[in-house]
Amino acid sequence: MKQCSKERLAAFAAACRRRGLRLTPQRMEIFRALATATDHPTAEQLHERLQRKMPTLSLDTVYRTLATLTRHELVNKVDTVESQAHFEVQEDSHHHLICHQCREISDFAWPLIDDFQLPEEVKSWGEVNRKSVTVYGICRKCRGKR
Numbered sequence: 001m002k003q004c005s006k007e008r009l010a011a012f013a014a015a016c017r018r019r020g021l022r023l024t025p026q027r028m029e030i031f032r033a034l035a036t037a038t039d040h041p042t043a044e045q046l047h048e049r050l051q052r053k054m055p056t057l058s059l060d061t062v063y064r065t066l067a068t069l070t071r072h073e074l075v076n077k078v079d080t081v082e083s084q085a086h087f088e089v090q091e092d093s094h095h096h097l098i099c100h101q102c103r104e105i106s107d108f109a110w111p112l113i114d115d116f117q118l119p120e121e122v123k124s125w126g127e128v129n130r131k132s133v134t135v136y137g138i139c140r141k142c143r144g145k146r
Contacts, residue, residue: 004035019072040086040105099139
């Protein structure tokens with residue numbers, strides 16, 4: 001499990017204030033759980049992880065909080081072909097590998113894509129603030145089970 005430093009939480013709190021978001025205990029704990037996650041949890045997984053610490057936390061609150069934090073670009077929704085969304089606190093530019101069998105999501109860096117200039121028609125579309133590539137396949141663990 002990763003650590004979530006006091007500085008990281010303070011930066012999150014400051015970002016919430018700049019965006020006019022109230023800093024609720026639920027938002028803090030959901031952010032902390034995402035910032036320390038080594039996987040890319042779903043709302044249901046986050047809810048389950050937080051139940052011991054916050055027994056009155058509802059699944060609806062987790063969903064609404066994730067939607068708000070995503071809309072304000074404080075957390076990242078990982079696009080998958082599944083119906084369930086996965087979430088992360090994005091620290092640096094990276095992309096995702098998703099196994100078709102076990103559904104595990106792994107991060108990888110691809111500086112060539114990050115630095116690549118977009119086509120002119122995309123530039124004229126407007127402002128792009130993030131590039132994301134998702135690669136699907138069969139991971140080494142699942143391939144070894146065949």
